[in-house]
Structures are given as structure tokens and as C-alpha cells.
Amino acid sequence: MVISLDFELIWGVFDKIQLDDKRDYFLTTRRIIPDLLENFEDSNIHVTWATVGMLFNSDWDDWNYNIPSCIPDYHNKKLSPYTFGKDIQTKENEKLCFAPDIIQKIHSTKGQEIGTHTYSHYYSLEKGQKGNDFYSDISKAVEIAERDDIKIKSLVFPRNQFNEEYLEICKSLNLLNIRSNPKSWYWENTQNDGFSQKIFRTGDAYFGKLDKAYKISEIEHYKNKYNLQKASRFLRPYSSIKSLNNLRLKRILREIEEAAQNGKIYHLWWHPHNFGNQPYRNLEDLKTIIKQFKSCQNKYGFKSLNMGEVGLVSKT
Secondary structure, rough: OOEEEEEEEHHHHHOOOOHHHHHHHHHHHHHHHHHHHHHHOOOOEEEEEEEEEEHOOOOOOOOOOOOOOOOOOOOHHHHHHHHHHHOOOOOOHHHOOOOOOOHHHHOOOOOEEEEEOOOOOOOOOOOOOOHHHHHHHHHHOOOOOOOOOOOOOOOOOOHHHOOOOHHHHHHHHOOOOOOOOOOOOOHHHOOOHHHHHHHHHHOOOOOOOOOOOHHHHOEEEOOEEEEEEEEOEOOOOOOOOHHHHHHHHHHHHHHHHHHHHOEEEEEEOOOHHHHHOOOOHHHHHHHHHHHHHHHHHHHHHHOOOOOHHHHHHHHO
């Protein structure tokens, strides 16, 4: 079982929400992360935290100093984190935008890998951005992590905008473990994300074939250089509709069992902020998933690996 978390705080959704409406939501997210780490550590669950590089900054002075030399000129101006950031520079907002203390806690917890979600939550398929901008952004992500003695080896493209053309840039910075999207038509062209795609993705969370796990031999060693590790399932947050919540959870438990029985990889992912509403209900669901993993570990020898560890194993 592989778990990757897209750790973003406000940088992942600022274009979709009103900051003041989500203030408590993201403060709750910060508070819940130690509980996540405790559960992972107690059960020896290895996790990759794909972390937006801006979270490494300590304050607004640090953030302003670390603006990359090239920034993307998105046609959709609402997507610019630099315009957004310059408009919200108050002390009160720093806890929504920066988390170096949390990153260090993650880094010091056994089995946890700090990966990158790019520096600025970069949209690699949006119109207006280009390769030089991506290189500048991802270089800054690697640089600011190294400042804290963290070596980045794994990458998750924000909003699942997987850009094959940028893999050579990733390789030049030694980012060789890349999460790619499930091999389903409704995960293609995520930047456009049509209505039918959303409907099928939602339905797939509750019904369908047990076809999301895959053999380690199926990891794509793209051009013999990169480990493209397909995501299997997005862990949707707790639903107050009990029947839907039970279906969602039962589907995940069955998929874990199927993967363990057949010697496959099951790659589960979500955002820590998905636990921002109903945090303890979500934690209880996570404990149920971990319990299923431990059962499969005892019965079938199922293992827990983070993305970096899968990259090493897949080469042997």
C-alpha cells in the first residue's frame, strides 16, 4: 500500500474559495496533522507528503525573498499565487500559508517522505505557462527543501495536471518518482475537467470493478529514467450521508484486500485539508483503513512503502 498526501494549505485552493470562509478549516487542518502522523507511526505506515514549496517559508519576508526568477503568466490571472500572496500579507494569515514547523515534524517521523507538489502549486498544463517557468518553480522547491536538509526525490503534479514534456526537467533535478493519473478516460485532461468526467469519477468512488491496483512490474519506467506511479484511489472525505460513506469505505477496503491477495500496489491519496471538516470522523475512517491494511499485512505479507521506497524497489 502506498499513500501520498498533497500538502497545500491555502495554496491549493485560493482561486476557488474566500480566505476568511476557510480560516478555521485550515487551522483545523494544521491541528489534525499530528494525529495523522501518530496513526501512521503507530502502525508503521509509510507516506509521501507532496508538499507545496511555499509552505517551507517562515513568514512573508521569507516568501517575498524566495519568489522565483521566472513565474508563470497564466492566461487565467486568478491562478497566480504571487498576486494572491501579495494581497494577503498579514501576520494573521501566515498560519494559513506557511508550515515549516509541521514539515519538520513530518520529516522527523519514521517512514514519512517529504516530496514536492511544486513550489507554487504550479499548473503545468494551463495556458500561458512554459517550460522555463516550470524549471524555475521546481528548482526553487528543491532549493528551499535543501535549506532544511531535506532531499526531494518524488513529485506530484498539482491538480493532476501531468505534463509528460516536463519529465526531463524533473530528471535534471533528480525527481524520478512521479505520481501519474489512473488509466481511465475520466482522469484525462484534468485542466478542462468536463461534467461527465466529474460524474464518472464520483460514481467510481462507490461502484465499479476492482481494477485500480496494479503489479509493481506495471510501474512505467518512462524512457528508462522515471518511475511513473499510478494513483489508485482518492480518499474522499467523510460524508454525513451514512449509506454513501459506508459504500465509499467498503469499496476501499475491498480494493486493499484484492491488491494484497494478488501482490499488487494500491496507491491511496488525498489532501490533509480534506480532513478539515469532520476531522475526527475522517480519522476514524482512516483507522478503519489502517486496520484493514494490518489485517492484510498479517495474512498476505502486504507492505507499506512511500513513493521513494517504491522507486527503489521497482528498480530491483
